[in-house]
Amino acid sequence: xxxxxxxxxxxxxxxxxxxxxxxxxxxxxxxxxxxxxxxxxxxxxxxxxxxxxxxxxxxxxxxxxxxxxxxxxxxxxxxxxxxxxxxxxxxxxxxxxxxxxxxxxxxxxxxxxxxxxxxxxxxxxxxxxxxxxxxxxxxxxxxxxxxxxxxxxxxxxxxxxxxxxxxxxxxxxxxxxxxxxxxxxxxxxxxxxxxxxxxxxxxxxxxxxxxxxxxxxxxxxxxxxxxxxxxxxxxxxxxxxxxxxxxxxxxxxxxxxxxxxxxxxxxxxxxxxxxxxxxxxxxxxxxxxxxxxxxxxxxxxxxxxxxxxxxx
Amino acid sequence: xxxxxxxxxxxxxxxxxxxxxxxxxxxxxxxxxxxxxxxxxxxxxxxxxxxxxxxxxxxxxxxxxxxxxxxxxxxxxxxxxxxxxxxxxxxxxxxxxxxxxxxxxxxxxxxxxxxxxxxxxxxxxxxxxxxxxxxxxxxxxxxxxxxxxxxxxxxxxxxxxxxxxxxxxxxxxxxxxxxxxxxxxxxxxxxxxxxxxxxxxxxxxxxxxxxxxxxxxxxxxxxxxxxxxxxxxxxxxxxxxxxxxxxxxxxxxxxxxxxxxxxxxxxxxxxxxxxxxxxxxxxxxxxxxxxxxxxxxxxxxxxxxxxxxxxxxxxxxxxxxxxxxxxxxxxxxxxxxxxxxxxxxxxxxxxxxxxxxxxxxxxxxxxxxxxxxxxxxxxxxxxxxxxxxxxxxxxxxxxxxxxxxxxxxxxxxxxxxxxxxxxxxxxxxxxxxxxxxxxxxxxxxxxxxxxxxxxxxxxxxxxxxxxxxxxxxxxxxxxxxxxx
Numbered sequence: 001x002x003x004x005x006x007x008x009x010x011x012x013x014x015x016x017x018x019x020x021x022x023x024x025x026x027x028x029x030x031x032x033x034x035x036x037x038x039x040x041x042x043x044x045x046x047x048x049x050x051x052x053x054x055x056x057x058x059x060x061x062x063x064x065x066x067x068x069x070x071x072x073x074x075x076x077x078x079x080x081x082x083x084x085x086x087x088x089x090x091x092x093x094x095x096x097x098x099x100x101x102x103x104x105x106x107x108x109x110x111x112x113x114x115x116x117x118x119x120x121x122x123x124x125x126x127x128x129x130x131x132x133x134x135x136x137x138x139x140x141x142x143x144x145x146x147x148x149x150x151x152x153x154x155x156x157x158x159x160x161x162x163x164x165x166x167x168x169x170x171x172x173x174x175x176x177x178x179x180x181x182x183x184x185x186x187x188x189x190x191x192x193x194x195x196x197x198x199x200x201x202x203x204x205x206x207x208x209x210x211x212x213x214x215x216x217x218x219x220x221x222x223x224x225x226x227x228x229x230x231x232x233x234x235x236x237x238x239x240x241x242x243x244x245x246x247x248x249x250x251x252x253x254x255x256x257x258x259x260x261x262x263x264x265x266x267x268x269x270x271x272x273x274x275x276x277x278x279x280x281x282x283x284x285x286x287x288x289x290x291x292x293x294x295x296x297x298x299x300x301x302x303x304x305x306x307x308x309x310x311x312x
Numbered sequence: 313x314x315x316x317x318x319x320x321x322x323x324x325x326x327x328x329x330x331x332x333x334x335x336x337x338x339x340x341x342x343x344x345x346x347x348x349x350x351x352x353x354x355x356x357x358x359x360x361x362x363x364x365x366x367x368x369x370x371x372x373x374x375x376x377x378x379x380x381x382x383x384x385x386x387x388x389x390x391x392x393x394x395x396x397x398x399x400x401x402x403x404x405x406x407x408x409x410x411x412x413x414x415x416x417x418x419x420x421x422x423x424x425x426x427x428x429x430x431x432x433x434x435x436x437x438x439x440x441x442x443x444x445x446x447x448x449x450x451x452x453x454x455x456x457x458x459x460x461x462x463x464x465x466x467x468x469x470x471x472x473x474x475x476x477x478x479x480x481x482x483x484x485x486x487x488x489x490x491x492x493x494x495x496x497x498x499x500x501x502x503x504x505x506x507x508x509x510x511x512x513x514x515x516x517x518x519x520x521x522x523x524x525x526x527x528x529x530x531x532x533x534x535x536x537x538x539x540x541x542x543x544x545x546x547x548x549x550x551x552x553x554x555x556x557x558x559x560x561x562x563x564x565x566x567x568x569x570x571x572x573x574x575x576x577x578x579x580x581x582x583x584x585x586x587x588x589x590x591x592x593x594x595x596x597x598x599x600x601x602x603x604x605x606x607x608x609x610x611x612x613x614x615x616x617x618x619x620x621x622x623x624x625x626x627x628x629x630x631x632x633x634x635x636x637x638x639x640x641x642x643x644x645x646x647x648x649x650x651x652x653x654x655x656x657x658x659x660x661x662x663x664x665x666x667x668x669x670x671x672x673x674x675x676x677x678x679x680x681x682x683x684x685x686x687x688x689x690x691x692x693x694x695x696x697x698x699x700x701x702x703x704x705x706x707x708x709x710x711x712x713x714x715x716x717x718x719x720x721x722x723x724x725x726x727x728x729x730x731x732x733x734x735x736x737x738x739x740x741x742x743x744x745x746x747x748x749x750x751x752x753x754x755x756x757x758x759x760x761x762x763x764x765x766x767x768x769x770x771x772x773x774x775x776x777x778x779x780x781x782x783x784x785x786x787x788x789x790x791x792x793x794x795x796x
Contacts, residue, residue, distance in 0.1 A: 011597060028330035030534055032527075128689030139703075141737070142696040239696035240764075284733065286693065286703060286759055 087112075091273045096149045097291060099280060106280055113281025116274050120266070129285050134244055134261050139285045142241040144233045145169050147289040151230075153279040159265030160233070168265055171233040176217065177256030184256075186213050191252045194218075197226040197238040200246060334456060335529060335592035337439060338449040338584070342611025351427045352436055360481070363488035367391075372750030373713040380490050386751070392674060393751075395711065404670045408663055415659035417545045419651045420629070421552040425539065426606035431531050432590075434482065434524035438475060439590060445471040449587055475525040476517070483516030529591035532604060539601050546599075548632040549653055553605045555585075555596040555627050558639040566620055578626050584616050585609035585627055595627055679711035680718070680783040682775035691792040698764040700793050706756045708775060710748035717778040720744040720758070724771030725791055728762040737761070760791065768793050 004016040012025045048054065051063040062068075087108045099106050117129065124135045131137035136144060145155050155169055162168040176182040182190065186209075193210030195201035215224070221234040228236035235243060244250050244259060266275060282288075365377035367390055374381065379388040387394040387402065394401050416423050425432060445467055446452045458464055487509045488496060499505040500513075523531055532539055546552065557577075564576030579596070586594045588609060593602040595609045613627040630638070631650055638644050687703035695701055710716050721743045722728055731740035733756070740761065748754045760771075774786045 028328055030530060031329045031331050032530075033534065034329050126689075128687070130690035130693070137690070137693065139690060139693045140695055140701075236696065240694055240698035241696050286701065286733075290736065 084112075088273050091276050094276075096153045096276055096279055099149060099276070109277045109280035110284050112274070113277035113279070113284075116270070116278050117281055120270065121278070124263075129282070134259060136243060137241070138282050139287055140241055141287040141289075142236060142239060143230065143287070143289070144228075144235055144243075146230050147283070147287055148291045149279055149283050149288070150291070152282050152288075153275060155263070156275050156278055156282075157265060157267035159267075160263040161260055162262065162265040165265045165267075169233055169263075171221075172260060173221070173234075173254075173258040175257045182213065182217065182255070186210075187252055187255050190214050190218065190255060191248060194226065194237050194251055194255075195246075195248065198240060198246065201248075332530060333592060335590065336442075336449045336452040336456070337590045337592070337608075338587040338612075339443060340588040340608055340611050340615070342608075342614060344607035344611050348427055348436065348606060348608070352433050355428060355430070355433050356437075360485050363485065363493040369393075370713045370750075372715075374492060376492055378489060379492070382490060393711070393713075398677075401670060401674070404666055408666050408670075411659055411663045411666070413542075414545060415656060415663055417542050418547065418550055418659060419656045420605075421546060421550050422539070422542050422603070422605040425532065425542070425604035429538075429604075431523065431536070432604060432606070434478075434520060435528045435590060437478065438524045438528070441471060441474050441478070445474070472525070475521055479517045479520035479524065480513070482520040483513045483518075486516050487512050529602065529604075532591065533602050539604075543601065547655070549650065549655070551629045551631055551647060551650055552599055553595060553603060553607055553610060553627065554630040554632075554635055555579075555598070556625070556630070556635065556638065557596065558635075560596070560626050578617070578622050580616065580620060582616055584612040588612040678783050678785065679781075680716075680775060680777040680785055681707075681709035681711070682720075682773060682785040682787050683707045683709075684773050684787040684789050686789050692794060694794060695761060699761050700764065700766060700791075701759050701761040702791050704758045704760065704773070704789060706758050706773065707753050708746060708748045708756065709753045710750065710777070712750065712779075714750050715747055716750075717745060717747050719774075719776045719778075720746065720756070721774040721776070722760065722771060723774055723786075725760070725762050725766060725769060728760055728766070728771070728791075730758050730760045732759070733757040762791060762793075766791070766793055767795055 004014055006013050007023070007025060010025060012027060014023045015026045017024055048061075049063070050065045051067055052060045053063065054061045087105065090102075090105055091109060094102065094105060099109060117125075118127070121129070125131050125138055126135070129138040136142075141147070143151070145151055145160070154167075158165050158167045158169065160169040161171075174181060177184065177187050189206045189210035190213045191210065192201055192204060192206040193208075193214050196203050196207045201207065214222075214226070218226075221232045222228055222237055223234070226237035228234045228238075240246075242250070243261075244254055266278070270278070362378050363376065366375050367377035367388075368375055369388075373386075373393070374388060376388065377390050379386075381388065385396045392401075413424055442452060446455050455464060455467065484500075487500075487505075491509075496505060496509065500509060527535075560577045560579030562576055563579040563581035564572075565580050569576045569580070585596065586592070586609075588611070589595070590606060590608065591602045591604055593600060595603060607629065610625075610627050610629070614624040617624050617626055629647060630644065634644050634650065683706075685705045685707075687705070691702070693701040693703075706720065708718050708720070710718070720730075722730060729740040729742055730744065731737055732744055737759075740759075744756070744758070746754060746756060758773075769791050770788055771791055772786050772788050775784055777783045
């Protein structure tokens with residue numbers, strides 16, 4: 001180390017090496033810096049022992065703390081469930097008709113329903129619940145089987161035309177053409193009449209003839225003025241909404257050989273709380289109806305109130 | 313530091329690591345020391361007192377003057393309340409702080425480092441604790457060299473206890489900026505505060521204890537990036553602490569100078585400038601990374617110059633440019649004149665225009681806001697009577713500390729009416745009224761229904777808040793129809 005000298009420009013001592021005129025300044029690190037480096041090595045040893053770290057052929061070392069990313073996820077999911085358990089318990093004991101009286105619970109149910117809808121219902125009704133040909137739009141104010149919370153819940157639990165469910169929504173329109181109940185000409189006439197109900201066609205001789213046929217064959221379910229009947233799930237023919245398109249061909253085809261949609265009974269696939277959530281969500285889409293107030297309603301109200309009190 | 317040490321002999325092995333040379337800075341009094349005292353007192357007072365200042369904001373908002381309410385995502389600073397989407401105000405403040413530092417640095421060098429940096433303030437505080445327990449420079453040096461005995465252990469323990477108390481007070485005060493100070497203070501001592509509060513206090517106590525008590529100038533020299541940045545920002549026109557070597561060199565004691573008049577410079581090589589330096593450097597080696605420009609060496613040298621009957625300012629604030637001029641025998645420029653130059657004026661202009669722009673924004677900001685999100689799936693719904701319905705989610709923002717009634721209206725679409733989720737279509741009209749809770753955003757889902765003969769078009773939601781200002785907002789949105 002004979003070449004040590006003080007560098008003039010930096011006023012710093014050199015370490016004394018020299019390679020082709022290149023020298024190195026002696027600027028030592030502080031000693032404590034070295035100790036922090038050693039400390040981090042010690043920490044890493046502890047870390048390797050405590051957590052999964054060293055890769056092997058079939059997997060990494062387990063670590064003595066037993067931590068795993070799956071375990072962490074499981075814990076987080078459990079914590080989530082724990083958080084929701086109160087809402088779930090509340091929903092379980094709250095009858096659906098009591099839900100509007102509990103806005104916070106209603107909102108939670110709607111949020112849960114939105115998630116369940118995405119999993120179970122979008123396949124037919126679409127992501128926006130707008131339906132499609134043959135699948136009802138759930139956003140509008142037209143309901144085949146009723147649009148209050150109870151009716152929606154009933155439809156969800158038992159489905160529509162679900163084989164093997166006694167309480168399923170059941171209705172069947174006769175195949176007037178296929179079974180020879182009406183002649184093709186009569187079908188054309190009644191089609192004309194049906195289309196006048198919603199103003200899609202002007203009154204004509206055909207529709208005049210069709211009116212009589214409607215009176216005799218259709219009014220029993222669809223009503224004398226064609227406004228439908230929810231008891232039979234008979235669609236309102238006088239409004240702007242059509243399950244299977246509202247043009248001449250589609251209406252005639254339906255009279256000739258009707259199509260009947262099927263909705264599964266969700267009561268044996270989903271738990272009651274999820275069904276309540278879905279009910280609340282579907283009801284909230286903009287077409288939900290308030291409970292009608294028939295004569296017996298007051299009594300049912302007090303009864304379910306008593307139930308709710310008992311449950312609490 | 314880059315101090316030239318005697319060249320080691322060959323048998324001394326070269327080490328890559330160096331032990332820290334402890335600093336025992338001597339007590340000094342002077343105008344810069346008094347300035348340092350003043351700034352230290354102001355900084356500490358601001359830090360410790362601020363969270364306890366109360367500020368009445370009415371019943372719906374916290375009454376703490378400065379509060380970073382992370383849980384509710386609000387930042388309160390006296391009469392200003394910032395919501396997360398207004399974070400640009402905080403960004404603006406940070407930019408102002410940055411440019412403010414550029415301004416100060418280009419004008420008076422590392423003044424931030426020397427006076428106001430927390431590391432400097434707390435190091436200074438801890439060095440006073442040293443002086444209180446162990447005496448001044450020489451006594452502390454003797455104690456440092458002395459073997460460990462009962463007396464040394466007792467002194468050290470007492471000193472470190474005080475270090476810890478100061479550190480605890482420092483770390484403890486931090487959390488009060490994030491919650492109601494009196495409540496948190498009570499909760500903290502009754503053991504019911506959030507674990508994160510205790511963890512924060514512990515971590516900050518330990519960092520203060522270690523960084524202020526033991527690391528000190530090494531934080532500035534090895535850890536802090538700011539000295540490097542500042543070194544790059546200094547130019548030949550920046551005022552920095554300068555040893556006027558043309559006046560001081562060659563150094564010689566008073567006696568020597570008396571014997572050989574004219575042979576020696578003004579520096580009597582008394583080493584007082586080194587003795588008082590809180591980072592232990594020798595300013596006579598020129599500007600260096602270890603110099604935080606606290607100017608205590610100016611105080612020390614001025615005192616010595618006065619005692620030896622020489623003019624003050626052998627070590628003084630000077631620019632490199634001025635130093636050259638002075639060396640050539642010209643009179644120095646006045647400091648005030650040095651500070652005002654294009655670079656500093658530009659910084660000041662940028663700094664103050666950002667500040668003014670923020671003040672303008674603060675003064676003119678509206679506390680009412682409407683945003684509308686349209687349902688896109690489905691884009692429209694055909695109703696049974698043939699009318700067309702579109703759904704919108706309206707967010708009404710009330711940024712005032714009181715509940716306010718807000719009127720929502722529709723402009724456009726002849727014949728259209730609206731109703732909200734929580735009411736029936738039979739109550740639909742062209743306006744809705746909602747009361748938005750204090751300091752909250754309320755979400756309202758609104759259905760707009762228009763007669764069948766409407767086509768796709770734009771229309772406007774209007775929002776009008778009650779109150780003297782009659783603040784309002786509007787949002788233009790689309791109405792979709794089947795034909796569109």
